[in-house]
Amino acid sequence: MNCRPTTVLLAGGDALMRDGLRMLLSGQAGFEVVAEAGDAVAVVPLAGRLQPQLVLLDLSLDAQDLDIVSAIKAGLGGAVKVLLLTGELQPGALRRALLADADGYAHKSEDGAELLRAMQMVLAGRQYVSRSIAAVFLPRSLRMDTAGDTLAATPREREIMSLVARGLSNREIAKLLAISVLTVRTHRQNLMDKFSLRNAAEITAYAVQRGYYRPG
Secondary structure, eight states: OOOOOOEEEEEOOOOOHHHHHHHHTTTTTEEEEEEEEEEEEEGGHHHHHOSEEEEEEEESSSHHHHHHHHHHHHGGGGGGGGEEEEEEOHHHHHHHHSSSOOOOOEETTSOOOHHHHHHHHTTTTEEEEEEHHHHHGGOOOOOBBBTTBOOOOHHHHHHHHHHHHHHHHHHHHHHHTTSHHHHHHHHHHHHHHTTTOOOOHHHHHHHHHTTTTOOO
């Protein structure tokens, strides 16, 4: 039985970047580039019409551009995965990006093998944040205790963070750890408060940087 390739829409960025991505994917049997959009704004109606399974979106990280991610997800919901590509390494901009609805965040300096790994992870339903992005994000999320030392995550907090980074839901984590969903929610909220994390993407970034989770 023949498996259909994953349909991919390339959007935003410059033509050179899109050419590189197209060449990368052309050597992979499991992907098919169905369209390109140089103007990131044009990707929303294009995605609605073509309904790709994966959108590789090269964006600047201002608020207006990041709204494009939400618009794509609103139109297609869980039927599409969005991998956000950026050349930005400013902490404030990256923190804004991690609040968007993207399924993964990769820096454009990543090599082809890592970009393919990022695509595979988001297609498998797992959150992806590249190490270079996580490394910049981390200093803004640390909390210090009264002695000036970085607060340490408890073994359970590390466990929860690694499972969130793997893309598991609260219900799936509860089943795996043999605890209640309410307990998972409590642990998750407590660690988010403790380390100033606001969503699954920020939890993933923190877990990657601290070594609690390794993508791939």
